[in-house]
Amino acid sequence: MTALRSRTLTRGGLLLTTATATALALTAPVTPAFAQEGPGEQAIGLTDGTLDWGVKESFRRYITGPIAHGSATAADGAEATESGFRFTGGTGAYDLGTHAVDTAFDGSVHFLGHDGLLDLKLSAPRVVTEGTAGTLVTDVTIAGETTEDVEFADLDLTGVAPGSGEGGALVFADIPATLTADGAEAFSYNGTPMYAEGTALDPATLTVTPETPGGEDPDGDDPDGDDPDGDDPEGNDPGGDEEPLGPVHDGTLDWGVKESFRSYVTGPIAGGDVELTGGATEIADGYRFPGATGAYVAETPALDAGFDGAVRFTGHDGALDLSFSDLAVDIEGTGGTLIADVSSKDRETGEVSAYQDIAVAELDVPEGALTPDGDVITLAAVPAALTADGAQAFAGFYAEGEELDPVTVTVALTEDADLPTDPNGPGGSDGDDTPGGPAPQGGAAGGALAATGGATDTAALLGAAAALAAAGGAAVHAARRRTTTTTDTTP
Structure with missing residues (x-):
């Protein structure tokens, strides 16, 4: 039983990687843009992704409250929501060999408080998963100095069940997130961390859409070399006109x-x-x-x-x-x-x-x-x-x-x-x-x-x-x- 469940993984309902595999297995053939170097190893593209994440609700209240008297500004493709922030433009790949997901998003959120003494910006977040474990990676800018690809939060995918979104999207709601040691360093004020490693952060909601056959080729190429316009005048598109069942x-x-x-x-x-x-x-x-x-x-x-x-x-x-x-x-x-x-x-x-x-x-x-x-x-x-x-x-x-x-x-x-x-x-x-x-x-x-x-x-x-x-x-x-x-x- 390997197609949907790795025996080394606990179920808890259903896993992100197994559910993603369901939809992605139906989107073959695979575009070369996401092919892996190893023989027989390929990945399938993900597009139109969003990441809903509020970082930490109590921190947002603190920043905009009467003590810090600051602001939280979403920009660069991110927008404020009732529960935090939405990062958009997600693209990435699902690895058919390792069942890993790697999706990057546009957007940033800039926290300013205490008349500029607290200055934290999180930008270009990525979600990287394999099995029941995952990591939320982001660029961290503190007082103008940027550190790229900081593993900011650990994600626990055990028990996260997939839902369905528009256009065949898969939605993984409320993924538990906890602060990493590197993330704790970012949450500091006057050199003192505000939160310890392992502190619960706001849960993250991930939405991804598998690229379907006959859809847009991210490289502008035709993987089969027989339909440069992306059309199928003979009606032989292996995906047909029906939305894949997933x-x-x-x-x-x-x-x-x-x-x-x-x-x-x-x-x-x-x-x-x-x-x-x-x-x-x-x-x-x-x-x-x-x-x-x-x-x-x-x-x-x-x-x-x-x-x-x-x-x-x-x-x-x-x-x-x-x-x-x-x-x-x-x-x-x-x-x-x-x-x-x-x-x-x-x-x-x-x-x-x-x-x-x-x-x-x-x-x-x-x-x-x-x-x-x-x-x-x-x-x-x-x-x-x-x-x-x-x-x-x-x-x-x-x-x-x-x-x-x-x-x-x-x-x-x-x-x-x-x-x-x-x-x-x-x-x-x-x-x-x-x-x-x-x-x-x-x-x-x-x-x-x-x-x-x-x-x-x-x-x-x-x-x-x-x-x-x-x-x-x-x-x-x-x-x-x-x-x-x-x-x-x-x-």
Whole structure:
């Protein structure tokens, strides 16, 4: 799974580089203006970019307030906004080999205060990213002396999800920014830094637009040598007249976790409940997680989509406490994974073991399933098998390879795409689909201990119930992933 997600990166929703790759992979062929020197390494141009950044709100107030009695002036292509400043004219490149983004912007902001004793100008900002890390680079002028390319702020792209803007632009809103050591030197007055390294700055919002086939060639050249005017009179433009599909605009994920497990939790042995939060709702065959965002690459094909909502299972008077949240699918071709944040409580120790971005299930995706129909992708009842990491979270209920409930994913690739109506109908047998309410008996999550999953399921569940009673709680023993954390919940 390499097209949309590097395994060395945490998801947190979706990453800047993976989402940029989605749109950029659809803009080939690549213009030579952004080709890298290494063999097989190329980059795709970015244009019409903007950077919205206020530097630091408290600093802006200080400069223009009664103490410094100064000003903050935007110029050279930058403009003042309600939340700070907008830098325009962004151009740059996305590297297909390293998945790095480098975009430079026009504009400057000049802070003057204390009758000119505080004199700071930031100009020509650049955003440079690779993976979940990034840097905001700017030229810094202090009292007329300029230092170029100062790494002013560190950017944290973990969990930054892409949105869509005008003309196919990708918008990455509210990227957390913290002051670097070099940036701290710039924030000084009378030789004393006003802020320490690591101080939170205003978040940055980055907007970039991939250059599309048949568009303007920044060098004025024709990369193929067959259309010097940039026109395609024969109608052979590989980009066609259609806007490339890229960002995911909406959609749902339907998953019941495991039918026999749902019945066990709410049955007479565990005597538990199922709680749905964050927009998740009950449907006939499990639960629905809404609010899809993410990215789609048609050429691969590949889909990376995250969903809202959470489901929490509790039973055995709190000894069983298992939840799934921040669900996502990462699919390339006919292979994929179901990813989630998972937590499980150990009653004996009072700890909650939390797994971030765990690969819960392997998905067996049918050939051609990622082909859109009317700008909508529908993956219906995709078989899912428990991974080794997923087995950890189930506290020994099931082994690696165990069949889970199938996964159904429906996503819209354009804002006006017509998503299908609910094929499963309303959830629950009593018509009460209130999130967080107890599961109705005999419904999707109700009834006595089910043998639907076969004798192996029943034996495993009964064995686990006995273990809970004997040991006083379920413990996750396997080696923790690097992202696992524990929280003491002892009363």
